[in-house]
Each structure stands twice: as C-alpha cells, then as structure tokens.
Amino acid sequence: MDATHFADRFTTTLRHLRGVDLHSASDVDLRTALAHTVRAELIDTWQTTHGNPSTTPQRHVAYLSAEYLLGTQTRNALLATELTDTAREALASLGLSLDDITSREVEPGLGNGGLGRLAACFMDSLATLEIPATGYGIRYDYGIFRQTFQDGNQHEQPDTWLAHGSPWEISHPERAVTVHLGGHVDGDNTTRRWVPERHVLAIPCDYLVPGYKSHTVNLLRLWSARATDAFDLTIFNSGDYEKAVAARTYAETISHVLYPEDSTPQGRTLRLTQQYFFAAASLHDLLTRHLKAGRSLHTLPDAVTIQLNDTHPVIAIPELMRLLLDEHGLSWDDAWHITQQTFNYTCHTLLPEALEVWPLDILGPLLPRHLEIIFAINHHFLDDLRRSGADELRVRSMSLIQEHPVRAVRMAHLATVGSRTVNGVAELHSELLRTSVLAQFASYWPDRFTNVTNGVTPRRFLALANPELASLISDTLNVGDRWLKDLDLLRGLEDHVDDPAFIAAFREVKHNNKERLARTLANRDGIELNTNAMLDVMVKRLHEYKRQSLRILHVITQYAKMKNGLIDLATVTPRTVFFGAKAAPGYRLAKETISLINAVATTLNADDEIRPYLSIAFPANYNVTLAETAIPAADLSEQISLAGKEASGTGNMKFALNGALTIGTLDGANVEIRELVGPDNFFLFGMTEPDVVQRQRDGYHPHTVYEQSADLALAIDTISSGAFSPSEPGRYESLVSDWLWNDRFMALADYEDYARCQEAVDRHYANPDQWTRSAILNVARTGFFSSDRSIRDYQTRVWQRPTK
Template identity: 50%
Template sequence: MPNTLLTPATGTATAPFEYEQLENSVAALRVSIANRLVYAVGKDLRSATRRDWLFALFHAVRDRMMHKWRETLAVSQDSDAKRVYYLSMEFLTGRALTNALLSVGIYDDAREACTQLGADFDALIDLETDAGLGNGGLGRLAACFLDSMATVGLPGMGYGIRYDFGMFAQKIVDGRQVEEPDYWMVNGNPWEFMRPEFSYEVQFGGRLVQEGDHVRWVDTDDVIATAYDTGVPGHELTSVSTLRLWTARATSGINLDAFNKGDYMRAVEAKNESENVSRVLYPDDSTEHGKELRLRQEYFFVSASLQDILRRYLKSHGSFEQLAEKVAIHLNDTHPALAVPELMRLLVDEYQVEWDAAWALCQRIFSYTNHTLMSEALETWPVDLMGRLLPRHLRIIYDLNARFLAEVHDRFPNENDLLRRVSLIDEHGQRRVRMAYLSVLASHKINGVSALHSDLMVKTIFADFARLWPDRFNNKTNGITPRRWLSQANRPLSALIDARIGTTWRRNLDELKQLRPLADDAEFQSAFRLAKTQNKKRLAERIAQETGIVVSTDSLFDVQIKRMHEYKRQLLNLLHVVTRYQQILAHPNANWVPRTVVFGGKAASAYYMAKLVIKLINDVARVVNHDKRVGDKLKVVFMPNYRVSLAEVIIPAADLSEQISTAGTEASGTGNMKFALNGALTIGTWDGANIEIAENVGLENIFIFGHRTEQVAALRASGYNPRRYYDHNYDLKTTIDRIAEGAFSPEEPNRFHDITRTLLESDYYLLLADYADYIATQQKVDELYRRPNEWARQAILNVAGMGMFSSDRTIREYADDIWKVKPLFQ
C-alpha cells in the first residue's frame, strides 16, 4: 500500500514509498526465515538454537502481517472512524504463532520451509510459551473478542497490562498445588513492539488543592506507563487489531548516592516499588499490601489508556464535542471501572470541560459487561484505601453519587431505602465503593453474557437500577473464535469438515448446520470417530508424559478443566468418581464403561478449600490408579498447570464435558462451547450458556441434571439441610464416609475433615442435593456410550448446532447494539 514518510522533526510528509511485498511461497518463506535468523536474531544456520529458529519464524510471520496492520490503522485514522476501546485486566491469548500462521494462510508452507532449513517445525511450535496475561474465562473471552474484532474488521484496540509474571505456574508436588513464578517473557517476546513515544504519567497519593471551582491534585507519587503493541490478525488477514499493554517504569532510576555507598537495596527500592505495578497478574490480595497493589494496577492501566485515547482523539479534533461519536469504551467487568472517574478527572481538571457536559459524554461513551451474580465477587474498595491512593477519584465518585441520589430522590421521594440500596457507597461496616454500581451509573448499556444470566442480573443484583433505566440492560451471549478452538486446536476434525462442507465455516460458523444430515451417515460417523481417536491418542501421550499415568483411548474421556472454585463443583465430579470406584469394587464383573476422568485448573494461592480439593483429587487418583482390581475401568488424572495451549490438546479429545456449576452461579461459560464445538457431549446443570447450547443442539443431545435456579433459591429459603440427603442415600453416605475416614489419605486420616464437614454442615453450592440426579445422569452417559453410532450421531449434532456461539456473532451484536461501530473493510 502506498504511504508517505514523515520527518521526525516536523512530522510533515516527504516522499511516497511502497511496502515490501512479501510472497508466501515455500521458497520465499525459506529465504525470509533464514534472513530473519541472521538480521533480527543475529545467528546463522550453524549456531542457531531452537529459540533462535522460533524467533526467526516469528519475525518472518510478523513481517507478513505488518502491511495489513499498518493499513488497518491508516484506514481507521484517515476515515475518522468511531473506534471501540476494550478495557480488560486480562487477555488470555495463549500462543500466538500457530494462530498467526493460520490467519495469514501459510501454516503448511512455513512447516515445509522450516523442514528444508533443517528446523523441527513441531518442536518450534511447542517451544512457544503461553502469554501470562490472564487466568480464566474473562481473559479468554477478551482474547476471542480481539480475534473477532480483527476478523469482522472493526476499528479499535484492546488495552491491558503487560504483566512480567503470570498468576503462577502450577506444579503438583505430593498431590498438592505448588505455585512457582510464571516468567513467561524470560526468553523475550518477539511478537511485541515497544512504543516509548506513548508514555504517560500515572499519579498516586498526594493531596487536593481547591482553587475556586477548580481542583488540583498535587504532591503525588508518579509512575510512567509505557506502551507495548501486539498485532492480533483476523482470519485471512481481513484486518489486524492492536492489543496495547502497559508496563510500569519508575520516574527516576536508581538512587546513585545510596548505590555508591554500597546500600544497593535502598538504591533500587523506589524504582522497584514503582515497577511492581505491572509485575504480577493477580497479586495475592489476602493482605492489605496485596489489595493496595491490585487497586494500583487497576488505576494504572485505565489512566494510561484514557490518556492515550484522548491523545488519539485530539490529533484530529479541536474540541470534545464529537468525543462520544468517535469513541466507545467498554468495561470488561468492574476491574476497569476507575476509567469512569478518570475520564471525568481528565475532562474536568485537565481540559476544563464543564462538569455536566463531561458527565453527559461519559454516559454516552461507556458500556459495561457484568460477569458474575455472586455478591462476594462484585468488586468493592474500602473508602479509606481509595481516599489515600486516589483522593481525586474518591471525591469525583462522591460528587457523582450525591447528584445521582438527588435525582433518585426526586423520582421516588418516599423511598428512602432505595437511596441506600443504589448508593455508590456501601455504608455497612467498613465503608466501601461499589464498583459495579459505578459502572452501571456511567454506562449507556449494561449486558450479561447468557440469556439466563442477563435475566437474573436485572432481577437480583441490579434490580433497582433496571427499574430506573430498563432500556440500558441487554444480553450478549458469549462466543468463542472457531479459528483457534476448532481450526487450530482440532486439525483432524477441521480437515473432515472441510472435505464435506468447504472451508468458509471459519468465518461463518452457521455453515456447520450443513453437517446435520451427515449425523446419520455411517461413513461420516466412522470418520468422525477416527478424528476423535486421533485426538485422544495425542492427549494420552501428553498425560503419560506429564503425569506418568497410562490411559486407554478406548475409555470414555470425561473432562472438567476450569478454574478451581467451589461453585464450579469439581468436588461433585469427584464424589461421582469415588462412588464409581466403590461400585466397581463391589461389582467387578459388571459391564463397566471404562472411564478416564481428567481434571485441570488452578486454585487461587490463598483459596484454602480449592487447594484442598486439588489434594483430594490427587489422593483419589493415587489410590484408584494403583488398584489392580480396577485396571482400565477407571483412571483419574489431574493435569498440572492448566493453560490455553494445554486446553487445545485436551478439549478436542474429550468425549464428555463437565459443566456442573450450581444453577444460577455460572454467568455463561465458554469452555462448554469449546467442548461442544469439538464434538463432546455435555453433562451439565440448567445454568449459564448450557441452556442456549441445549436449545441449539437439541435437549435430547445433552445431559441435563440437577435443581434449577428457582429450585435452588427455594431450597435455600426453606432451610436447606444437607444431612437429610446424606442420611437417605446409601451411595452418598458411603462415599463421604470413605473420604472422612481416610480411605484416600491413610497416612493422615483427618486430612479432608474440612471438606466433609462443610458438605454436611452447610453445602452452600448444593452438591448433596444434586448428587442423586448427577449419578443417575452419569449412568445415562454410560448407556449411550455403549452405542458408539448413536453417540457419534449426537456428537455430530452438537458440532452442527454450534453456529450461534461464534465470537464473531457476539462482536457484531456489540458493534451494532452497543458500540455503534462500523467495520472498516466490507
């Protein structure tokens, strides 16, 4: 694409130039990789290590994205298009190289080029480290959305933090989770570009000075936020989105005087304190220091992002009159909620925009996605902490709250309790700022992430706000990118689908419905089962390599991989495992369907109960896997360090997907979508997106069990007594008793006392209430698996029904209904 060079001194155009046109043939790629090895990595063929070859391949691929990336940015700027800015504390991107190779369309040619150069392509792919920029579904959703924004061609960017360390790398030592640093950038990150020209001061602490109607924030401790950009290619390089991540730098270097005196710790103390802001994803917030660091992180990234957004807008606009027509800012959960008072601060304090005009702009610019209904997960911050760290923002929040409560009082003068319920400040006990309420107040649109979640959202946590502004609330059911989660992760199944319906389903996932007539085709069923077997063999090899456990690929692969949390009920799954083990011992000659039960997931470092469940899983696995009476009838596996690249191996191999959260607790889920897209059948509660999956694949092609949301509420309201279920169900009682008496921990019989006591005394997430139906439904799973043709038929129908769950569809709905942003490329 023709472009012009700008002189550094004046920024004025000089002469036009042409981008180098890079061919995608094997020969051209071979030359590019060899050249990148020499000129970017600084090695030659004789001295190159695997890391060197990996970086050379990275650079060769990145070069082929640059033309479209620059074009995307140029078209967006030249057309003065409205842009969306997606603010998220997490972007769980996984590995970038394979995704880029497929997006550019050079995967097979790059493999051949590497082979001709003597480099092991598969080893290089496997050498790439997962980016430590996220932990769970929230971050993975954000990554899928960036992929879809690029594929759809929307102008916009993602903003987040460039964490030096991920949350942690999980090791299993003696069955227990051990956290180790996840320094994912230890070998460098060739995918990113440092942008030192985009650096901003972020203020903390200090005091406020009132000068008439104007407020100055002075005597602050400042940190520099510096930008690093990563390109996110869309399918077939439609466009390339930008992920801009901020890293913290100290405003000054080391204390040279202290250093010269030999006091090396004090010499770097201030620098380290400043730069800790972007050091670690999810610092342990069980301490006051951890809480403060987390709040610093949240403000750090939104302040830098807002300053950057306004800088970009002001490049082509002389006033803020068009700000809401050109800028849409989306809050991915409440972590970026401080963007609201920060935008007010920048407009009112820095640019002298009148308060009411600034607030009117905010309410047109911001939108917010809620990801949880659980009160303990709705973010709040102590007033004292915010006042000490961000005094200007606390005052802005108080001012917003006073004006808001006055408006509510005018509308409902006789409902004083309503004012308490909707206030941005929770006055009970330690006074706290309600970040979800702040997000709702500022946003013109608020969405949930599944039909059930969005319905419950307006009936429960935001019921008062829905009464005030019913038109603000809507649903946007989550989606996943089919490029990574089928095309990339499951090449055997993708090749089969390509052979039958063509390749364009990657962009239009609804085309998978063409597979429905093939569900009854014996030949297609056979080919489908063969693809599944190939994936199961790959996983079995990984299991043996990482855990030493040998599993049979003829067994039913029963998988639950997700963040360890009591509401996700990994413990209910384990109760079934123990029950099944007991039954196998009691009836060894019965017609058992062999099962391999696979768990994976990290527990937050301070989450005692979740870590104890990990230990119990591994203790049960140790006993079951070494019991010769059981053999291949049952194997239990806990895969350590669950991450995106591991999920790409596990999900295509799964026969059964465990989505068993207590009804009303899982906002949506996206793992459920990935499994079904890859031909696994779901066993799950009537919760989150399970409901919409059932509606799209057919209720007869999914295993639903357990109490529904309204029944859960009724049980709790009536005084739920878990012991009643324990006393009246022999299998349940035997299972819990075996755990309690130390059958799986003979060296420490009371090791799991806290688990069994919690189950029998409170059982907040109703495991015991759902146990009997869960066990009965697992028997239905066995019955179906004994009929392989029928199982394959239902699995094919699951794949065929997943068209709705593309993140492309979700992003188009956001763009049309919330952001009002149009694609750059038609």
C-alpha cells in the first residue's frame, strides 16, 4: 500500500465509520480511523493464516492469563506491517502528524505488572515466530487504577480506558458462551450432574496480534461478562427497577475491574468467579474448535497445549475434567490422561503469600462439582503417593488440600499435579522451585520441572521505544533490521566497542533519549528533568521485597551528608533518581513508602543548593507508555530485591538492552544478565540467597544493624527528625519502626554494601568512555533476553507433542 492509497483509505474510514470529514474530525475520530485503517490490513492477513485451522501441523498454543499489559497498539501494528513510513507520509499529506495522533492513544492496562507484560511480550513473539496461538483472558472494563498523588499520597482513580471506545477490539456478542455458577450436584456414585444456579454470558472481544514482518496474525480473545437477560420485565413493570436489573449487575461485575479488593469475602468470591469465568469460556472455545475440526477428544493433547500463566487460570484443570467426564462421558482415567497431557503451568513467584489458596467455603458454593473433582484428583494422587512409600507427613504436605488455618485448595499443587510440565521464569527461580517451594513434587516427578527464563519483545522495547538506538544498530551491524528477529546478532556490536564514532553516536542517542523523557515529563507531570545528570531509575510495582526503601534510604544519606558538609559538592556525580511505582490499594507500608519518596523529593527538589547534584523525579501513574520513554533514557537500572524473592524481573532486561548498567543483587534474571554482560559491566552487591537463609537462621536483628552503621542511622534519624515532614515529625514512624524491628526483606542488612556499590557506580560514571563501553556491551550481550528465545525454549522444553 502506498501513501496515497493509505490516505484514501484513512479519509474513507473517517467518513464511513465516524461520519466526519477531515476538518470536523476530533482527536478520537482521527485515532479511531487510523486504527481501523491499519486493522483492516491485519484482518486480511489474519484471514489467510486462520482460514483453515484444522490443517495446521503445529500444536495450537492456548495461553491462559488473567492479565495482559498490552501498551498502545497502533504504532506496534504499523511497525509489524511495515506501514509506519507510509502512514506518516499519508497523514502528512493530509496536514496531520502520525506522532500527534498516536501519542494520545490510551493503553489498555489489563495487568498489574511483570506477569501481565510478559504475557503481552509472549503474544508478540508467538505471532512473530509464526506459531499458531490464542491468548485468552478477561476484558476488564477498568484496568489497573490510575494513580494520582495528593499531598504525596497515592490515590486510586478508575482507569477509564474504554471511555472513547476501543478501536482495536472486535467484539462478537452473537458468539457468546454461557458460563454456569453456583447450585449443587445431583446424582449417585457413578453419575454426577452439576445443577448450576446462575448463568452468565461470556462475550469474546478479539484483539489481533500481528507478528513482526511475519505471515501470522494471532488472536487475543478477552471475555466480557453479560447477563443472559437484560432485565426482568415483570419486576421492572412492578416498579422495583433496582431488583429488575440485579442479575445484570451481578453478571457485569465479573469483568468489571482488574483484581478487585480481595480483603473481604465478597471480593474473594468475585476474584474466583473471574478466574472460573475466563477459564470456562476459553475451554469451551478450544473444545468447540477441536470437535468442529472433526477430531476426537482423545487427540486433544496432540492438537492443543494450554499454558497456565500462574495459578489464576488453574481452575481450568477441574473444568476440563468436568467437561470430559460429565459432558462427554469419558472414563476417569482417559479424562485425566488428556487433561494432564494438555496443561502446563508457569509459576511466577516464591513468596508464600502469593501462592493462591481457595478456602473450601468459597470454592464449594461457587463451583460444587469442581470441588468434588478436585477431591477426587487428590484422592488418586495421594493414593499413588502412599504406594510410592511416602509417609503421612509428606502426604499431608503435598496434598491439594491445606487443613490450616482454614481448609483450602492449594492451587499451585493442583497445577503441578495436573500439568505435564512446570516451569519457573529464571534459572535461580526454577532452581528454588525445585529445592524449596515445590521440592517434594520435584523429587517425586523430577522430569516434570524445567526452566524458561523470561524475555521481552525487542519490537516494542527497542524498535518502538528507542528508534534512534534501533537505527544506530541497523547502520552499524549492516544486516538491515534482521536483528529485530534474531537478537543474538547484537553480539556484532562488540566489534565496534572501541570505535570512537560509534561511541559518540551511542552517547548522543542516550542524551537525546533523556531530552525526549524531559519533554514528556514536562508535559505529562510538570516535572523538570536535569538531562545532564546520571539518570538512575527504579520502576516497578511498589513492594517491600523489591526494596524501594533501600533506594530512598541511600538517597537520604547522601542528601544529609551533602547538607552537613560531609560530602564536597565539587566531587559529586550529579544524579536524578527516577521512581515509578504503584502500590496495591490496601498495602499500607507500600503506600507509606510512596509518601516518603514524595516527601523527600519535595525537600530535595526545592533545595537550590542540592538540586543540581541530587534530585528525584517521581511521576505518578507509571505504565507501559511511560516505560517506553523512561527506559531508553536510563543510565543506571536499580534491580535491588532481596536475593531469592524476585522470580525473574523483566524490567531488568529492558534496561540492559537499552544500554543501562544494572546495580543489583544476585536475584531472578539478574544472575543471568550479569553472567552475560560480564562482572565488569554490572554492579553487584548484597547477600546471596544462601546468605539470606543463613542470616535468617542465625536470627536477624535490624536494630543492631542500625546501631552499627553510621550512614544508615543518619538516614533513619533524618526521617525521624521530621526533616521531610516538618509539620508532623512522627509522620513516618510506622516505616521507621518496621525497619528497626522487623525488616522482613532485610533492606538494612544490605545497606552498607549497597552504599559501597553506589560509590563504584559514581567512579565508573566519572569516566565517560569506560561507562559507554559498558553500556554498549550491555546491549551487545543481552540478545538472549528476547522473548523470541523464551518462546523457542517453551517450544523445545514444554510444548512438545506428548509421546504415547
């Protein structure tokens, strides 16, 4: 398609779809028409790839995930279809700017953080690698909350991403699937029949996922909940309007909002309802397609492999059993064989509190037949275990049912028993799964466990986010942009690490990216960014284990020392410390940390003497769109979780690929990043995972650490003195006392080594050639972290056809 053709289609779409001409078009009209123009291209490709699914030789991959953190769509679709320049030229010929139009696109924030973003990267790689796949999830009306700061405190606003419609979505109400809930189970010992009490419709809302320069467009199918009947007319006519729409309200609540507050029993039931809702609708979809192609259910595992993204979709395991047993009349053994060969489970955590358990008094009333099936699976499993010689202690600890403090289903155990393969998301994480969290399962079924280290898509996080670096790479490697599909080619940059012209160009790109970030922050947040300072970035969800507190304590020490004349300002490497973080609405300590960071930012940034040397930028509402501007500008990437707590991290990979150096612990994928980039190009500090275990065993007393470290004490005492909260000196008492007397994630224990390591960072940065060399080597050596490689690993380690 040439620019004239594109312009023509665009104006036609504007007229036919929006009923406006160029002169009367609003922003939303322009955005919508542009999206539809590009979407039409994708649909044409989609129809050729998915015309006849039954002839596809590969297994179809079904990715089940409660979260997809997609980011904006238009620029990515243009990149994939190689239409960016055409669109730019076409719009310019109409007096419009592509960048203007796309910069106002609203991102669907249907995820919380890394797990949801990983799912989006995987969808991109599946399509790019031309693997037939469908992503299944929930089309939340409201995604992750929009964060605002009021007096430095986090406030949550609803994320109204659908306010102006979603031009990328194709919804099919006519293809709704019915999902059943509640009720009871009838029948005798041999035939059981679920008699549900409620029914809701699941409407498929499809998003096309284009592969980069590939012939494949896959589908992301998100389910939206609707009532089976709009309202009860009899009740309506009697005048009780609220009651007349009650069923509708109930149904629509299911896909209303991402992760509703789960501290109340009502909230928990809703969460489980969401999980079952999308698992059931997705399985219905998969089975219908399989049967329509004329295949037997016995061949399901040959045709489809289902990847469970964490435990959120694990209720799909008993649901498939139910369908095979109750609806299709298969024997238990056959149904179990099919189920167990179809599912795979990816675990994304090591924190015990993040391993989901569903109390029987929540699961039973909602899914009575599923609970029976879970008990039956457990019965068979525990029998096998006992036959293998396991003692009762072992049987109890491996059971799918936990007895204390309340009887509950352990979803990670159900997932492990019901899957062919279980994987962790980085080498260290997979190892810890095998040796601690799921150790007993790993010794019972050693072959079931494997590792697939996470990855990120270079299309979004290099080509789109860092176009200047992308074109420098293309110019330097002389392979066109082939490297975007074969990221190991970045290795070729090593040949240029001593080339002065390349070094200068690389440095200029970094500087330009800082200028671009500065413009974004000025417009978006009214924040002024010092583009001549080192940009030191920590962006991720706010959680104690990630240790934003460690970062801010060190900033406070530096500030206090500068103020007290303990540091000669003339020797200081100027830094801007950038934070982006949302806290879960009910997570008190996390919210206090946000407040403290904002308070310190206010003090530092208002201090004319200090600001040129040390300042903080903390824009609210960090999201994928902001990440795309912030990451390419970063010099230093903070990956400072307590060793053994961050399963992998994916932000760490995005930074390294964009030429930031990491300061980090030996945690998650940091371990692999350091191995690849080399110890000279990575700032390592802190306890190792075995150190952490030992220290906890020996008894950890943070107060003693505080007493023994003058610098740490200086930071904490400065907070306690009210330096950042003059009108309320005790404002941060809860944080301070948690550090001193609890410090579950041992920020204090790692403080001294972290401070030492930050000095090494300053020394390295003081030599710009040395720093740039390390930055280039980070880019050159981290091609491994392409999500294309992760998907290939899934193909060889997880998605192989079962052998009979």
